Amino acid sequence: MKSIAMVIPGGIAGVKTITDKLVYGLKRERLNVKVFLYGKNLAINTLLDLRYASQLRNFDTVIYMGSIPQLSATFIKLTRGENKTILFVHGFLFHETLNALRSVQISLRGKMMSLYNIFLWNVGTSTKSIDLFICHSITTCEANKIVKNYIILPQFVFxxxxxxxxxxxxxxxxxxxxxxxxxxxxxxxxxxxxxxxxxxxxxxxxxxxxxxxxxxxxxxxxxxxxxxxxxxxxxxxxxxxxxxxxxxxxxxxxxxxxxxxxxxxxxxxxxxxxxxxxxxxxxxxxxxxxxxxxxxxxxxxxxxxxxxxxxxxxxxxxxxxxxxxxxxxxxxxxxxxxxxxxxxxxxxxxxxxxxx
Structure with missing residues (x-):
């Protein structure tokens, strides 16, 4: 039985709902799924991710939710891990980050979080740590400059x-x-x-x-x-x-x-x-x-x-x-x-x- 790790950022209700449905769907296919749920704090998330990296390396597939490739994806790639890494991209990352930096309604902490997410994205993509991208639509892939190694998974129901x-x-x-x-x-x-x-x-x-x-x-x-x-x-x-x-x-x-x-x-x-x-x-x-x-x-x-x-x-x-x-x-x-x-x-x- 194939083993799958689902890495979920905390505090994102919409992403959590989509994740729950995806976990349920994968289990229907008789796949072994384990969820790694992180919190809202960036520093704690990074420490948790690095702590879990050696565990994640042992799964056949790791799926990162929330559009952001965590540092563990780069660790797995650099240590020649043989598992597959998948990133589920939900929105227009670069546009939303730029607009967040411009917005007076977004706190300084929120702006720093946006910049850190871009840093993680650049680390993950520059090291080619992601083997496959999942997008809800072709347009989402295009907006995030994803031109190959992707599949489309629209919103679905059971x-x-x-x-x-x-x-x-x-x-x-x-x-x-x-x-x-x-x-x-x-x-x-x-x-x-x-x-x-x-x-x-x-x-x-x-x-x-x-x-x-x-x-x-x-x-x-x-x-x-x-x-x-x-x-x-x-x-x-x-x-x-x-x-x-x-x-x-x-x-x-x-x-x-x-x-x-x-x-x-x-x-x-x-x-x-x-x-x-x-x-x-x-x-x-x-x-x-x-x-x-x-x-x-x-x-x-x-x-x-x-x-x-x-x-x-x-x-x-x-x-x-x-x-x-x-x-x-x-x-x-x-x-x-x-x-x-x-x-x-x-x-x-x-x-x-x-x-x-």
């Missing part, structure tokens, strides 16, 4: 997840929803990436939608850790900024929403979009024309390649919500079951791990 979320949905929603007020949800984070729509972009788009609809009000809910609680009201549009929620509260809000807006303008669908689909909440997405041909979805979500088409599409959706919402909810569940199931996307990774 059959039992579809069943679990369908049951969860029943306990999260009520029949008292008021469709004269349409709830549109957006989730943001501290990530500063050029591939993400900013809140003011979303507000501008939804303002355009609000001018075209008749007889309905829109409540735009923006979860934004940078802003906190704030309320803005226009004619038939209410914009409410919210602080990050506990997971159950977020899932409840997601299940009760009439529409979830994916902020990625490339081909990727983020983790929250997948959870929206699992809960039967349709997804809207503005895709840059450059990335349209890379999408693996067609009419399963409300997507457009121009702001005008996006506004027109959402206006029609909201105006005829009773028809379109169940239509897209079903299309999304079918999409997850057929094109984003673990069994559909796992082959390149499993083949690499099992290869001699």
């Amino acid at each position: 059959p039992e997840e579809i069943i679990t979320y369908a049951k969860l949905y029943q306990g999260l929603v009520s029949d008292s929803s008021n469709h004269n007020e349409v709830r549109v949800l957006v989730y943001t984070s501290f990530a500063l990436s050029p591939r993400l729509l900013k809140p003011y972009h979303v507000i501008r788009l939804i303002k355009g939608v609000s001018r075209k609809i008749v007889g309905r009000r829109i409540q735009l809910l923006i979860i934004d850790p940078r802003v906190g609680e704030k309320l803005e009201e226009y004619s038939n549009l209410k914009v409410r900024f919210m602080k990050p929620l506990q997971r159950h509260e977020f899932l409840q809000l997601l299940a009760q929403a009439d529409l979830y807006i994916e902020r990625c303008i490339d081909e990727e669908l983020g983790l929250s979009s997948i959870e929206a689909a699992l809960l039967g909440t349709p997804i809207a997405k503005l895709t840059h024309p450059r990335y349209v041909e890379r999408q693996d979805y067609e009419d399963e979500i409300l997507w457009a390649s121009s702001p005008r088409k996006f506004v027109d599409m959402l206006s029609d959706y909201i105006q005829h919500l009773d028809y379109w919402k169940p239509y897209y909810a079903k299309k999304l569940r079918d999409f997850l079951a057929t094109r984003r199931s673990w069994d559909r996307v796992k082959a390149p990774l499993i083949k690499y791990i099992l290869s001699s």
